[in-house]
Amino acid sequence: MQDHGTAGTDLLVGLVKRSPVLAELRSGRLDRREFGRRLDVSIATSYRLAGWLTERDLIADSDGAFALTALGEVIADVASGFETDVRTALRPAAATPDLLADLIRYSAMLEALGEEPLDRRELERRLNVSRATSHRYTRSLEELNAIERADGGFALTALGAAVTDAVSTFETNARIALTLAPVLEAIRETTPDFDIGVFADATVTSAEHGDAYGPMARFVSLLEETETVRGFDTFSIAPTYVGEFQQRILDGMETEIIDPPAVTENVMDNYPEKCVQVCASEHFALLIHDDLPYGLVIFDDRVGIGVRETDARTLRAFVDTDSAAAREWAEAVYGFYRQKAVRLETFTKKGLREAMAAARRGDRAHVVGAVQHLPGSARRGTATRDNS
Incomplete structure (x- = not known):
């Protein structure tokens, strides 16, 4: 380790x-x-x-x-x-x-x-x-x-x-x-029999010793080595408007992200140009879920967890591994949340409200349903700067 x-x-x-x-x-x-x-x-x-x-x-x-x-x-x-x-x-x-x-x-x-x-x-x-x-x-x-x-x-x-x-x-x-202490409660709620040993060979990048951005830097370095990214609440690890993340998507990295509605609304409000650029990309799909437990990301060869203290603004640590057992666990957890997520069809405030309303109604036309491992086959949303 x-x-x-x-x-x-x-x-x-x-x-x-x-x-x-x-x-x-x-x-x-x-x-x-x-x-x-x-x-x-x-x-x-x-x-x-x-x-x-x-x-x-x-x-x-x-x-x-x-x-x-x-x-x-x-x-x-x-x-x-x-x-x-x-x-x-x-x-x-x-x-x-x-x-x-x-x-x-x-x-x-x-x-x-x-x-x-x-x-x-x-x-x-x-x-x-x-x-x-x-x-x-x-x-x-x-x-x-x-x-x-x-x-x-x-x-x-x-x-x-x-x-x-x-x-x-x-x-x-x-x-x-x-x-992993700050997220263990959530991990064990979703996976009661979670085996800590699946992360035995993990790389742990901590924000200790004055390197507050070390965990995000580790995440960005892994972006450079992958052709696909799937994850939920990745905003807590590295927002999609971060330059390196945005550029990889625009360069063709197939990306599917599940984010809380509040995060999506924040990006629309504060980073509209970057939101339009990324969300209009054919390589990007955004899903919405209002109850995500922690930050999880799945790369081509590794999976990672973002560890953040409650109400903290910066990461405490980023823990990633190439363990097959950890990947199996991550795929299962991601699939569980993806199945209950709502695809954002239009990247506007109105589109967000409609998506959440569809979720509350249980409208299966908007809920993603069966797990798809890459966003390539998903119908793309349209990006506009309409903030209505």
Whole structure:
């Protein structure tokens, strides 16, 4: 996974150390008293645990009871899978939360030794750790039979390779889940059995570190490599009036976009010339849907999700992948919303009102219906600057 801005080791350690709390909540909501009783901790400790998890949007307090959020459900599943993988690899050793946390701390050392055997001095140099820390880590990993001494240095054992894979899978899936957190609720509403692992090899472009336009730049770079684009609420990722997006459409990139009515009206009001240019193109089809959950885009070879905080104006991240499983998921979700969308036949305020009225009436002449993968066969709308 390539990632510009990811969850640090301390957060991942915190997640696995508190995973028993998430596991308890998998069975349903718990009030404060039952929450403390199930965990067998003091009231003060239960409040600290609940506070930490609530601050990170893993649980929510509703009417005096705690429940998992969508992010909490995913992290609970990811942590459970991590525990199972480690327990399977280390039999008969118990995969306690403390052990899982230690393995995350040892992650960099495991990865380094997975590439090649290294002596202690080289380990310390590569990992930038003290001699005392390297001794502590290697001693613990030797006790687990995860590493062994070889030619004056250390090498991974077969068991260590399995543990390294388990740690890597957990870190990748947890970081993807944390990145997708603002849209996970919507994703799980449309796809209850959504597997975060389909984005395991994703490229994550974050707006952190002062690069507010990094996610949109990543989207634009993918536009340059594709001949077709389908998506919904792509305005939240990169509006169609953005120069690069507009030019690709005018150059022949087959494009089908589903947008909320308010977005379409905004473009008509504020960018009329650009709206006319794009909407009149034979390569562009615009559909309307008034309840879109997040930004989704399907390119020739990749699919992507735009991640935006509620009411935020800029993207938090753009997550894209060439995973076949992710593409299958994206096609299904896009098809679901496309089937209920309304094609905008005339790019005017009047045309927009008529389209939405047709949708409310259930007029099948305007509702798109069966999924079409490209707009080429769709009847084109006409573009005018009539704002009536």
